[in-house]
Amino acid sequence: MSRYIGAIDQGTTGTRFMVFDHAGRPVASAYKEHRQIFPKPGWVEHDAREIWANALETAARALESGGIEPAELAAVGITNQRETTVLWDAETGEPVHNAIVWQDRRTSARCESLKAGEWNGKIRSKTGLPPDPYFSASKIEWLLKNVRGVRKRAEKGKVLFGNIDSWLIWKLTGRHATDATNASRTMLFNLREMDWDDELLKLFGVPREMLPEARSSSEVYGTVVPSRLGDLGSSLSGADIPVAGDLGDQQAALFGQAAFKPGEIKNTYGTGSFLLRNTGKALRKSENGLLTTVAYSLPAKSPIYALEGSVFITGAAVQWLRDGLGLIASAAETEALAASVPDAAGVSFVPAFAGLGAPYWNPYARGTIVGLTRGATKAHLVRATLEAIAFQTRDVVEAMSADCAGEMGAAAFKVDGGAVKNNFLCQFQSDVLGLPVMRPAIDETTALGAAYAAGLAVGFWKSENEIRRLWKTDRVFKPRMSKDERESRYGEWKRAVDCALRWAGSGGNP
Secondary structure, three states, X not given: XXXXXXXXXXXXXXXXXXXXXXXXXXXEEEEEEOOOEOOOOOOOEEOHHHHHHHHHHHHHHHHHHHOOOHHHEEEEEEEEOOOOEEEEEOOOOOEOOOEEOOOOOOOHHHHHHHHOOOHHHHHHHHHOOXXXXXXXXXXXXXXXXXXXXXXXXXXXXXXXXXXXXXXXXXXXXXXXXXXXXXXOOOOOEEOOOOEEOHHHHHHHOOOHHHOOEEEOOEEEEEEOOHHHOHHHHHHHOOOOOEEEEEEEHHHHHHHHOXXXXXXXXXEEEOOOEEEEEEEEOOOOOOOOOOEEEEEEOOOOOOOEEEEEEEEOOXXXXXHHHHHOOOOOOOOOHHHHHHHXXXXXXXXXXXXXXXXXXXXXXXXXXXOEEEOOOOOOOHHHHHHHHHHHXXXXXXXXXXXXXXXXXXXXXXOOEEEEOHHHHOHHHHHHHHHHHOOOEEEEOOOOHHHHHHHHXXXXXXXXXXXXXXXXXXXXXXXEEOOOOOHHHHHHHHHXXXXXXXXXXXXOOOOXXX
């Protein structure tokens, strides 16, 4: 009997496999990090083969730890780091190059040239996105130009493109598919037509033959083929497991937060932070540096759209404190360190390691620490790092309020992701927004959203209303900071951002 739904949550720093029961509760989980590859300054890559191996390993470990037989899985859903680009050989199944990660800035000059011309408005109008190296299109173009022999094979459909979701679906099932949320992050997908745009394919030189079929977020894409799974496949004899849900990680978190109504908002704190506001069936154009994207699509229904603010570096800044500077041994230490000092002693940290995303969209900004004195300590830098996460979120909230003509109102602010275990961060976020911050009982809502999408596709859950009833709160953080202090601190942050933006302008000079 199928009692559970599995979910592969393939993120920027690692892969998690989770198993959920009918109440939406996690019953088993396993996680493994993968390497971050930096061939040149500003370049970021992953080994897609390592990611695949980790997906299999975490699935096997999670099932074993939970005492769960594969046949007990009604379906598996996938959620993934978006925009990260993989090209692989359709015959051998081998990647032709490392995956180019969403943080990668190697195509900055190409995208700047598009911003300066007529394509800026056209791309925004068609895709809801600005020309930026963040998205997949210029990454595909770079690979087609720089990996020998790939273009000719791609034109014959012998080299395939996918974001990480497509790579995993293909490895699991042999089917070449994606969903509308992931397609909408490529800068090649027309939001009104809900299909690949021929004019943009020509602009970036991308053969249609290499693209996955763009489908809904909740349907059966294929069935797991045991022979494709190596050692894990031997345990699947007789099991018929559909891969039935696919959502980009931020849209999956929106789905996992049961934010199905227009106006509902969530913010996910992971490697970066991503705030989405459900706009329903309305394609709302941003005038303030936000993205228009597909929130999710269900079979035989109109797509649901969202406004999104994408912050590139938040949790990754904490990882840098650990791995780059050796100031902490684990992210869990940051809460006590930040709370050990009354403030950041005038220190502000703008973690623009990959440029700045929303609402600035400046790929040339660089990480900047200002306000240092001899009195600054490790605790002050750690606190400034956590405060930067909250201030970058406020930047996005300010832009979204402007786009929505004040419709944000005084509603609670739903948060999720690994960083929300940090009580200091949640409280400071509430303080700088002046809004209650609502933390769900299950903070891994990204994996949960993928599970919900897969479960809906196979009838494990019957409706969005049933899913909404499963959502529960863990804790609500209410603002304690005065308005004057809030605005003063935010003003300091904006001055620090100005320093980061001025450090290296588009011409490469201060």
